[in-house]
Amino acid sequence: MISTKKIEFVHGFLEELDQALRVLNPKKGLTFYQKNWLAFCLVGIWVTNSLGWSRFSRYSLGAYTAAASCWMFRRSGIFWEALLLASTNAIIKKYSITGGDLVIDDTDNPRSKSTSRISQVYKIYDKKTGGYFMGQTIVFLVLVTDKVTIPVGFKFYQPDPKKTAWTKNDNKLKKVGTPKSKRPPVPTLDPAFPNKIKIAIHLIEKFKKKFSDFKNSSDNC
Secondary structure (H helix, E strand, C coil), rough: CCCHCCCCCHHHHEEEEEEEEHHHHCCCCCCCCCCHHHHHHHHHHHHHHHHHHHHHHHHHHCCCCCHHHHHHHCCCCCCHHHHHHHHHHHHHHHHCCCEEEEEEEEEEEECCCHHHHHHHEEEECCCCCCEEEEEEEEEEEEEEECCEEEEEEEEECCCCCCHHHHHHHCCCCCCCCHHHHCCCCCCCCCCCCCHHHHHHHHHHHHHHHHHHCCCCCCCHC
16 A cells, blocks of 8 residues: 555645645644545555545555545535635646636546446447447536646436437337427426536536636637
8 A cells, every 4th residue: 555644745735735725714624544545545546546535445455444544524614615726726736826727628538238226328329339328428628737737526417218218209209200290399398407618618507607717728719
């Protein structure tokens, strides 16, 4: 196991993160144990190139079990809702960033075919094999600057089940020659399932609201 105590920049970042959290809420800073656990997780992500309690446990050579990490995640009392905002604030302050480009990116993460406990999982077309897999799609808002490139926002995307069912049925009717006038109309869009464009707009607007002084390069175009 790699000792996190010897990796000074990790603990330095957590101290800055603690200060940024206390700016948002003085009562929501990081405790000694929370900092040590987050340090373990950050180094675990760095070493294993993944986010998984079982892999972290193997990397720690059993010093931290998957169950203990999961318990800490659920019961630690960390101010999760503000963690990304606070870390973004800390990085922007550390590197004196005043502007940059906001870029939208999305990624599909394969999950178990039998999963039933993970939110917003759906059938995704696999371009490599031509088949399908069960997975999650995450839309990221990425800040690109001359100094750093970091994710500053994200939201899960899931297609509208009604629209998916309609598309499947509409394709079947097309194959048998059913004219458009006799096929069911496109269902009304459900605001609970926004498309990727709407998600992207929401992420950008949310970022601009939180960082009103930030200069987005694309605004000058």
